[in-house]
Amino acid sequence: MLEHAAGQPWIYPVLLVFFFIDGFATILPSETAIVGLSALSLHSGEPNLWILGATALVGAMAGDNMAYMLGRKIGLTRWKWMRRPKVQKMFAWAQYELDKRGAVLIFTARYIPWGRVAVNYVAGQTGFRHRTFFWLDAFACVTWVAYSIGIGLLAGQWVHNNPLLGVGIAVAFAVILGIVVDHALRWWHKYLEKKDLAKDTAAGAESPVSGPDSGPTEKAVAGVDLSKPAS
Secondary structure, three states: OHHHHHOOOOHHHHHHHHHHHHHHOOOOOHHHHHHHHHHHHHHHOOOOHHHHHHHHHHHHHHHHHHHHHHHHHHOOOOOHHHHOHHHHHHHHHHHHHHHHHHHHHHHHHOOOHHHHHHHHHHHHHOOOOHHHHHHHHHHHHHHHHHHHHHHHHHHHOOOOOOHHHHHHHHHHHHHHHHHHHHHHHHHHHHHHHHHHHHHHHHHHHHOOOOOOOOOOOOOOOOOOOOOOOOO
């Protein structure tokens, strides 16, 4: 069934919707889909990798920009799932990071499923310039698509006579590598936050007058440690 579906023309519009939804609601495993289909394409030639890549790129960008527009229109508390403590903590972390290093965050967050949704919503809610967001997100999505297809092709080469086994290996490999990348990016952002905290602390110590709103994280959401993004 999987091999048959991969060769059908309707697979592309279905995938387009799939990637679009994943941009603003992480309920669909978009990485798994593109990696698995890339591995299958290596053996059967279907789906076409160029069309698959273009579909993933358009869908991912559309979904990310939809999240941006939703953040601008409805804010970060409209829906019940947004008001959960863990989600609010993620939003607070995204806002802090966006203020400090917006370009780096938009690019790296594309590789962290919940992270990218939080960043996209917060970028819209805080009024981050849409044109800048669009081009940063486009660059991030291009690298994400190439990365995902590359994983599928690499893992799919290990099994030549069983394409479905190749798909399974590719998906498992992508999950493991995704966990590694996720933790590495989180560690890097924590490292950057600690450097920012040290600089702010040093600057505060040198300042002769400290107002009631002074401090390295005065704009943080109350009760949220912004140096520890939600996992």
